Amino acid sequence: GEKAKAQAVSSVGEERALLLDLDLIVIQHHLLLLSLHSDWVDTTNCSIVRTELLNESDDCRSTSSYPCLLVFVNIIASGRRVRLHYDEPVVTLSPECFYTPKNQQDKTELLEEAQRIKKTLSDLQGQAMECHISTERYPEDAIMKRRYTMRLALQCLLWPTLMLAGGILLVGLVMLTQCLAHLCAEVTIEGKRGCTVAGVLRAQQE
Incomplete structure (x- = not known):
């Protein structure tokens, strides 16, 4: 039960981090449009x-x-x-x-x-x-x-984009770790093999 709660809290935190990155990208996108549609071009x-x-x-x-x-x-x-x-x-x-x-x-x-x-x-x-x-x-x-210039807008857009990509990669790694941990727990309960990645892969092949 405690593990499930921790996973739920972690999932909520990951979603909020991704939403924050998306909000930053939207804001910088508006800044980019503002620089493109300036009266002083x-x-x-x-x-x-x-x-x-x-x-x-x-x-x-x-x-x-x-x-x-x-x-x-x-x-x-x-x-x-x-x-x-x-x-x-x-x-x-x-x-x-x-x-x-x-x-x-x-x-x-x-x-x-x-x-x-x-x-x-x-x-x-x-x-x-x-x-x-x-x-x-x-x-x-x-x-x-x-x-507001094109160069400034692109510079401001770069970091939120990198943060979003890093956040997606981090969430993917966390989900993979949780999946492997779940499979490892099942294998351990069955008592067939040790809790290793190789054991998990062999269990999946069987």
Whole structure:
């Protein structure tokens, strides 16, 4: 009875582990689809032409509580000037600004961070760099970095797939061990042969 309970608990644990691996694969599959259907699929070369740290008194200043860094780039292929943002969420969260702070710091720290980023971008002014554009939905904007890419999605999909394959192999080995143990117990009860794998195989042949 205790052995049967232990086997039942083990079976439940194995099923939950496999379901967890399947859930991870489904999540990563959605991430892969998201990267394939991104609005920012067009990659081109651009160059920074202007960086400006907006003041709170500026008419175009957003109502956000952090310093707004405005960055313009030229699309080299077409010569068109657009606003540059760090990644996709910034375009919707703060359409004017280059980035949004990751955490709420005090005003002085936020200003210093914005000035450091402005200096870094200013040093790149006039140099060709890779950026991503969306000609249909966001024709006046470009982003420096895509948050969801094909490479990232495939990397994230690799580990859950390997875990699932390893889980299936482990469950298969456990089931084989349980089967051999059951056959070995039957042979032992009958008293015909010793509890060995060879004995079990000979018993099956008979």
